[in-house]
Amino acid sequence: MVKHVRKIIQAGWGILTNAYVRGFIPGGPMLYQGPLKHFCVPGMNCYSCPGALGACPVGSLQAVLNERHRRFPFYVLGWMIFVGAAVGRFICGWLCLFGLLQELLYKIPVRKVRVADKVDRPLRYLKYIVLAVLVVGLPLLYRTRYGAGDPSFCKYVCPVGTLEGGVPHVLLNGTLRPALGWLFRWKMLLLVLCIAASVVIYRPFCRYICPLGAFYALFQRFSLVRIRVDSDACINCGACHRVCGMQVDPHVMPDSAECIRCGECMKACPVNALSFTAGGKGFCSRSTGSNIGSNTGNKKHLRRLDVFS
Numbered sequence: 001m002v003k004h005v006r007k008i009i010q011a012g013w014g015i016l017t018n019a020y021v022r023g024f025i026p027g028g029p030m031l032y033q034g035p036l037k038h039f040c041v042p043g044m045n046c047y048s049c050p051g052a053l054g055a056c057p058v059g060s061l062q063a064v065l066n067e068r069h070r071r072f073p074f075y076v077l078g079w080m081i082f083v084g085a086a087v088g089r090f091i092c093g094w095l096c097l098f099g100l101l102q103e104l105l106y107k108i109p110v111r112k113v114r115v116a117d118k119v120d121r122p123l124r125y126l127k128y129i130v131l132a133v134l135v136v137g138l139p140l141l142y143r144t145r146y147g148a149g150d151p152s153f154c155k156y157v158c159p160v161g162t163l164e165g166g167v168p169h170v171l172l173n174g175t176l177r178p179a180l181g182w183l184f185r186w187k188m189l190l191l192v193l194c195i196a197a198s199v200v201i202y203r204p205f206c207r208y209i210c211p212l213g214a215f216y217a218l219f220q221r222f223s224l225v226r227i228r229v230d231s232d233a234c235i236n237c238g239a240c241h242r243v244c245g246m247q248v249d250p251h252v253m254p255d256s257a258e259c260i261r262c263g264e265c266m267k268a269c270p271v272n273a274l275s276f277t278a279g280g281k282g283f284c285s286r287s288t289g290s291n292i293g294s295n296t297g298n299k300k301h302l303r304r305l306d307v308f309s
């Protein structure tokens with residue numbers, strides 16, 4: 001049970017924030033429009049999902065920047081900065097339903113691909129380009145002849161929106177189907193590619209495309225919640241690096257922009273050298289349940305074992 005606590009939190013949060021059951025009744029009210037919809041959730045969650053109780057920060061940011069009379073997105077940007085400064089990409093690891101979906105797809109037992117570093121590292125920058133161009137640049141600068149902007153990321157790319165919004169609406173509302181055109185087919189293609197890639201690569205959307213992950217990544221080095229390495233305890237075994245699906249080496253770079261703070265490395269560490277900290281104070285680390293190395297003495301002990309093995 002405890003082993004699956006993160007999955008339970010991810011799923012529970014996804015259900016809680018998409019709990020407008022009436023939205024899923026064919027022919028019923030299509031979207032929740034109550035007061036909660038004025039607030040952003042911290043992770044990616046499509047506003048147009050029939051069950052969505054809150055708004056997606058990425059969609060909301062584009063919606064404000066899109067407006068005919070440009071306004072500064074005080075609330076949305078302030079919220080995103082607050083979340084990023086508090087927990088960084090912890091949201092990606094613990095409170096993102098689309099992240100959970102990718103993780104479950106990755107459990108399908110087929111041969112996995114560990115992306116070569118020389119491909120992985122440059123591709124990581126793609127999500128910052130998506131954020132700068134499709135979420136901020138085009139919605140802010142481009143105007144159609146009617147004077148409004150284009151929510152470019154939501155409209156042309158977002159597989160979260162296609163899965164949580166587009167597909168359920170098409171399934172629940174038969175009158176929409178004849179009107180589907182190239183844009184829906186394009187977005188379905190992107191969604192299928194994303195799902196297929198997730199079966200062999202760990203969370204490819206989060207690693208290379210997600211603009212919200214890119215935004216929160218900017219705060220990883222400064223956020224309140226971070227990962228700390230006890231360098232006295234660490235025996236440089238590399239287990240944390242091997243287990244990390246995001247291909248981070250936390251004992252070298254605990255503040256990596258790629259770390260989603262899932263805590264899997266902490267479970268793998270044989271000497272309990274990794275822990276979460278808030279404001280510099282440790283608040284969560286894996287308990288080894290044995291006497292094996294959580295201090296310098298044990299580190300020496302393990303090294304001795306290593307020498308004699």
Ligand code: SF4
Nearest residue numbers: 244259260262263265
């Ligand atoms: S470094 Fe650890 S916490 Fe960060 S993504 Fe990798 S396994 Fe998860």
Ligand code: SF4
Nearest residue numbers: 234235237238240269
């Ligand atoms: S798993 Fe623990 S002991 Fe091994 S390298 Fe990582 S932090 Fe150090």
